Amino acid sequence: MTTTPDTADSIDFPLVAGGFDELLTRRITNSETQFAIRLTRVVVLVAVTWIPLLLLSLASGHAVSGRVDVPLLHDPALYGRFLFVLPVLELAEVVVALSLIVQVRHFIQSAIIPEQERTRFIAAVNEVIRIRVSIYAELAIAALAWGISITMRLIIMRGEASSWEHLDSSITPAGWWYALVSLPVLLFFLIRWLFIFSLWALFLFRVSRLDLRLTPTHPDHAGGLGFLGWGLASFASVLMAVSAVISAGFAYEILHGHESLDRLKYHVIVFVILAIIVIHMPLLAFAGGLSRLRFRGLLNYSRLVLRHDRAFDEKWIENPQPATKASEPLLGSSDVQSLADIATAYNHVDDMWLIPFDLKGFAVLVVSALLPMVPLIATVIPLNEILPKLLELLL
Numbered sequence: 001m002t003t004t005p006d007t008a009d010s011i012d013f014p015l016v017a018g019g020f021d022e023l024l025t026r027r028i029t030n031s032e033t034q035f036a037i038r039l040t041r042v043v044v045l046v047a048v049t050w051i052p053l054l055l056l057s058l059a060s061g062h063a064v065s066g067r068v069d070v071p072l073l074h075d076p077a078l079y080g081r082f083l084f085v086l087p088v089l090e091l092a093e094v095v096v097a098l099s100l101i102v103q104v105r106h107f108i109q110s111a112i113i114p115e116q117e118r119t120r121f122i123a124a125v126n127e128v129i130r131i132r133v134s135i136y137a138e139l140a141i142a143a144l145a146w147g148i149s150i151t152m153r154l155i156i157m158r159g160e161a162s163s164w165e166h167l168d169s170s171i172t173p174a175g176w177w178y179a180l181v182s183l184p185v186l187l188f189f190l191i192r193w194l195f196i197f198s199l200w201a202l203f204l205f206r207v208s209r210l211d212l213r214l215t216p217t218h219p220d221h222a223g224g225l226g227f228l229g230w231g232l233a234s235f236a237s238v239l240m241a242v243s244a245v246i247s248a249g250f251a252y253e254i255l256h257g258h259e260s261l262d263r264l265k266y267h268v269i270v271f272v273i274l275a276i277i278v279i280h281m282p283l284l285a286f287a288g289g290l291s292r293l294r295f296r297g298l299l300n301y302s303r304l305v306l307r308h309d310r311a312f313d314e315k316w317i318e319n320p321q322p323a324t325k326a327s328e329p330l331l332g333s334s335d336v337q338s339l340a341d342i343a344t345a346y347n348h349v350d351d352m353w354l355i356p357f358d359l360k361g362f363a364v365l366v367v368s369a370l371l372p373m374v375p376l377i378a379t380v381i382p383l384n385e386i387l388p389k390l391l392e393l394l395l
Contacts, residue, residue: 080248
């Protein structure tokens with residue numbers, strides 16, 4: 001897929017769209033509307049991953065009974081992974097796709113990409129899209145997901161307690177479906193999102209090597225690239241889904257693995273820190289350019305401020321002219337205002353970030369990583385105690 005757009009609005013960037021699942025869903029729904037496609041895909045995902053596990057466990061008597069230590073309906077990891085994570089990963093495509101195309105077009109619309117660099121910019125767009133739509137990439141992701149699932153579930157068994165998944169050394173029918181179908185589907189979506197994020201990082205790296213037209217005094221403190229920092233917030237739903245996978249695993253360990261929330265809280269902290277670092281890593285590609293821009297800006301504006309302030313001192317401090325004082329009083333003089341304005345411009349340069357960082361986007365990502373961890377409190381304090389306490393605090 002190659003694009004040679006004439007305008008910014010004609011640039012296409014389908015980094016999220018496509019894949020086996022989308023083609024299959026279009027055949028099933030025979031519809032072009034996004035709502036019908038998304039709804040169908042969510043229903044299909046739940047029907048393929050969750051429903052067979054429930055039916056097979058019911059048939060084996062491992063869904064609710066005490067025949068095993070961990071019945072299926074008592075496994076919080078399954079609820080989180082297949083009834084929350086998969087739908088969220090599916091619906092996240094809408095937000096991320098829109099955000100990425102807006103950011104890519106903004107490079108052109110804001111003239112950050114000069115005319116002489118536009119060809120290389122379009123080449124970078126085509127490069128990542130060509131990799132994304134490759135059938136070999138999808139097959140590799142599917143093979144990797146299936147291989148990890150087999151290794152995790154059939155070779156490295158989870159825990160020693162009997163469960164809906166295995167009895168002693170034998171695997172139940174639901175366990176086989178989980179290892180061969182349900183878990184590979186989940187891993188496929190997670191790995192594909194990692195793949196998409198890696199391609200976005202590659203694209204930003206290619207763009208960072210272009211001769212960009214950046215302005216050191218831009219109020220976003222990133223030379224005009226601040227929109228990239230806020231754009232990371234579009235991945236908040238994906239981060240929330242990954243956090244939910246980990247939270248569900250923690251819940252299982254607390255309820256059935258004799259772990260405690262007090263011990264796992266450090267794991268939560270480490271996860272949030274690492275997640276925020278990883279999701280901001282693509283922006284490091286611009287660190288060198290922004291550092292040089294800031295240094296040159298400080299030198300240029302330092303000289304400019306020096307000349308301006310010397311002229312101000314010459315006029316009003318060192319050699320004030322009586323005629324000047326009479327015709328132009330210091331109080332309300334535009335010279336004083338220009339003194340403040342040029343100082344503001346210098347401070348904008350001095351306050352530049354070394355990456356296109358956005359504090360609000362950062363906050364959104366932190367909240368998204370922490371939110372799925374909140375239900376872990378219910379594993380320690382019953383909900384019938386938490387809710388009245390919250391109402392008491394609110395009222």
